[in-house]
Amino acid sequence: MDYLKTLNPAQRTAVTVGTGQALVLAGPGSGKTRVLTHRIAYLIQGLGVHAHTILAVTFTNKAARQMEARLEALLPGGAPGVWLGTFHANCAKILRRESQYLPFDNHYVIMDADDQLAILRRVIKDLNLDEKTFRAANIHAAISNAKNNLVTAGDFPTRSYREEVTKRIYERYQDTLRTSNAVDFDDLLLETVRLLVENPPVRERYARRFEHVLVDEFQDTNLVQYELLKLLASYHANIFVVGDEDQSIYRWRGADYRNVRRFEEDYPACQKILLEQNYRSTQTVLDAARAVIEHNPYRTPKHLFSDRGKGERIVLYETADDHAEAAFVVDTIQQWLRNGKAGGGDFAVMYRTNAQSRLLEEACLRAGMPYRLVGALRFYGRREIKDLIAFLRLVHNPQDEVSLARVINVPPRGVGEKTLVALNMAARQANLSPGWLLIDLGRKGSDSPYWGRFNGRSGLVLSDIGALLAAWRSANEDGLPLPALFDRILADVGYQEYIDDGSQDGPDRWENVEELRRLAYEYADRGLNDFLENLALVSDQDTLPEGAASAPTLLTLHAAKGLEFAQVFIIGMDEGLLPHSRSRDDHEETAEERRLFYVGLTRAKDRVYLVRANTRSTYGAPEVQEPSRFLEDLPEELVQRHGQRRNGYEEDHRKLSPPPAKTWGINGSIPWRPANPAQTSTPIIHQRFFPADRVRHPVWGEGIVLESRTQDGDETVDVFFETVKFKRLVASLANLEILPKK
DNA sequence: AAGGCCCTTCTTTTT
DNA sequence: GAAGGGCCTT
Secondary structure, eight states: OGGGGGSOHHHHHHHTOOSSEEEEEEOTTSOHHHHHHHHHHIIIIISOOOGGGEEEEESSHHHHHHHHHHHHHHSTTOOTTOEEEEHHHHHHHHHHHTGGGSSSOTTOEEEOHHHHHHHHHHHHHHTTOOTTTSOHHHHHHHHHHHHHTTOOTTTOOOSSHHHHHHHHHHHHHHHHHHHTTEEEHHHHHHHHHHHHHHOHHHHHHHHHHOSEEEESSGGGOOHHHHHHHHHHTTTTOOEEEEEOGGGOOOGGGTOOTTHHHHHHHHOTTOEEEEEOBOSSSOHHHHHHHHHHHTTSSSOOOOOOBOSSOSOOOEEEEEEEEHHHHHHHHHHHHHHHHHTTSSOGGGEEEEESSGGGHHHHHHHHHHHTOOOEEOSSSOGGGSHHHHHHHHHHHHHHOTTOHHHHHHHTTSSOOSOOHHHHHHHHHHHHHTTSOHHHHHHHHHHHGGGSTTGGGSOHHHHHHHHHHHHHHHHHHHHHHTTOOHHHHHHHHHHHHTHHHHHSOSSTTHHHHHHHHHHHHHHHHHTTTTHHHHHHHHHHHSOGGGGSOOSOOOSOEEEEHHHHTTOOEEEEEEOOOBTBBTTBGGGTTOHHHHHHHHHHHHHHHTTEEEEEEEEEEEEEESSSSEEEOOBOGGGGGSOGGGEEEEESOOTTTHHHHHHHSOOOSSOOSGGGOOOOOOSSOOTTOOTTSOOOOOTTOEEEETTTEEEEEEEEEEETTEEEEEEEETTTEEEEEEHHHHOOEEEOOO
16 A cells, blocks of 8 residues: 555544545545545445445536546546546436425426526516515525525524525425426435435445445535434434535525534544645745734644745735736736746636626737636526527426526527416416426327417427427437437527527537537537436536646636645735625624635645736725725734735835825826735846836837836836837836836 | 617525 | 626617
8 A cells, every 4th residue: 555655644543544434634635535536436445345435425527527527537447336426416316316206207307596596586586576575596596595404494594584485485486396207416416315214225225335434524514414413324323424614605695604513523532534645835925824814713723834844925916997907917927937946837816706807808808818717707698508508407407497498489489578468377287387287299190188278370380399309309219319409409490500600609609519519529428318417517617628738727716726826826816806795794704704814824835926906896886995904913023915005005206206196097196016026036237217207119119117127038018109108118128118206 | 569768786615 | 897687768
């Protein structure tokens, strides 16, 4: 067992800990995933445990895949048979197998967030409720929250009018799911728990099967997940969990880091192992991160240490506005790339909200710099993708009312509100789902008993659609391969002509369809069911191509968990963004925002840049921003400040360089010279340009110097030109002429 | 029934 | 500054 030799003592203790319960509290970069994979390898190879009796649960598909890859490296042939996947994927698998005990059959479809909102909007309308008072999104949150806490529609409290109404919506929503032969994300977990609680023989079967249960990111489990684990481990009670309270960032999804403490109470004999050696970051990064996280109450103190040395100070850079913020990030990265001291894949840019990626993308495009964007794009959220998935879902499960409503008139074929209502009415009276009624209409035409329920024109149109659906279903049952089915649907409805309609983004949309088609090819031998299940459970966060990246990565702080990069930019270090305004008044939520910042900081191996903007456009209009309160937590000696003024040292600064007579620059604010010269600068050359200097460029004309610094034997000047706005120039090449002060 | 235009509203974070 | 909904016209 050579692989044990590569572990440090604490890691080895964790990997080889005896049976029973183990709680591994692992700081960032301490080899958490390593411990988990080695543990599995040790169980199989060292203790002779059968792979198929091991259940390993992760939160993201990305993490699951990563573990799979590492297992393959560790064990010859990998560890096939291990139930390795996300909570949701493992539950889907169990539900599919045990559908005989469930209120839906094994052709059930999984409703995503958009589908859920669509159902709720309709329910709210059907109940004649005011859509402003009862917003679908809020109701959705309430229902999801209930489900995460094991509260079913029947159990939903009615202490207030609002709760009463919510309960009614919840019930109707649940009815729609069932008549659609569907579950939502939360049902996957809740129904599995219910299955195991209500059917002792089934519980017994799974509990006996899973000799070992291992859990990653345990701090992010919610109550349903915790119960599920307890049920699954109820026979052998071998449960090995790994987590870090300080990295709990999914409270809003019901995650409760106190499950860590609950675990210790529920399993008093559990062995607790701390992993404190960090193999990722410099001591400066760790010290800064600790200074931040120590402001949070109720946590297990940890002493992370690193032997990587002190490293570079954290750069705090302030810009005039959000455009300059993005420009700074892109320019800085490009500088590193140009001098060959870093590769594109060394960089990550992190932000609190997806909306912040837009300006970054634009800046990258303008600079001609390739980048990888995680999430945000919402490939699966695109109209054309959702359309095609809806067709496929209908073939798989004609009861899916959400999908039917989505595509019954795609491409437009004359089915409007009236026809749809007629269809639904007829279906309800026939005690049949609209989808099945449609198929009957398609198969029998005017001989169908339902034909008479529609006027001539809509009857014709509906039976046409029904005929298509019926034909697709038979083709699928006769074993038509998935890609061929996909093509057939495209051809039958004339989808290409519909989506690539000569408009500007037509070709892009069609390209997306082809991308989905390519994906269908990969599932050719696994079939429609697996394809749909994966589409539902694989998120946009997982679309990031793996392997050595050569371009900077743009991602949210949430998506960054579990990853590491040589250099990390965290942008939007402003009050209202981080911490987010929605969490301002709640201590627990502010604490979570702090953990989010902590997660971001600890992703960095070598360098951190914290960037903020003095004004920023949130909706449309620019608004003045205050620096994030978290910046105050950083010890001054770990930080280098650059860019615009920052309260505190503003006064000193005025003495050093008198403000120019005329207000210039962006939004009327005046950039000043940094208080401390850059640590990295090599003062061999004499600095020629200073903030607020007026300069002339042969091409771009007159501009004003925002900032200048000497670095790597040259002087880099940031200039704001009237013509082309912000530019970063190398002084020796740019041929800049200094103009006399006005 | 469909498409176009204007209005509002909105933004956390994701399986 | 986008996307969805409501209201208008064809």
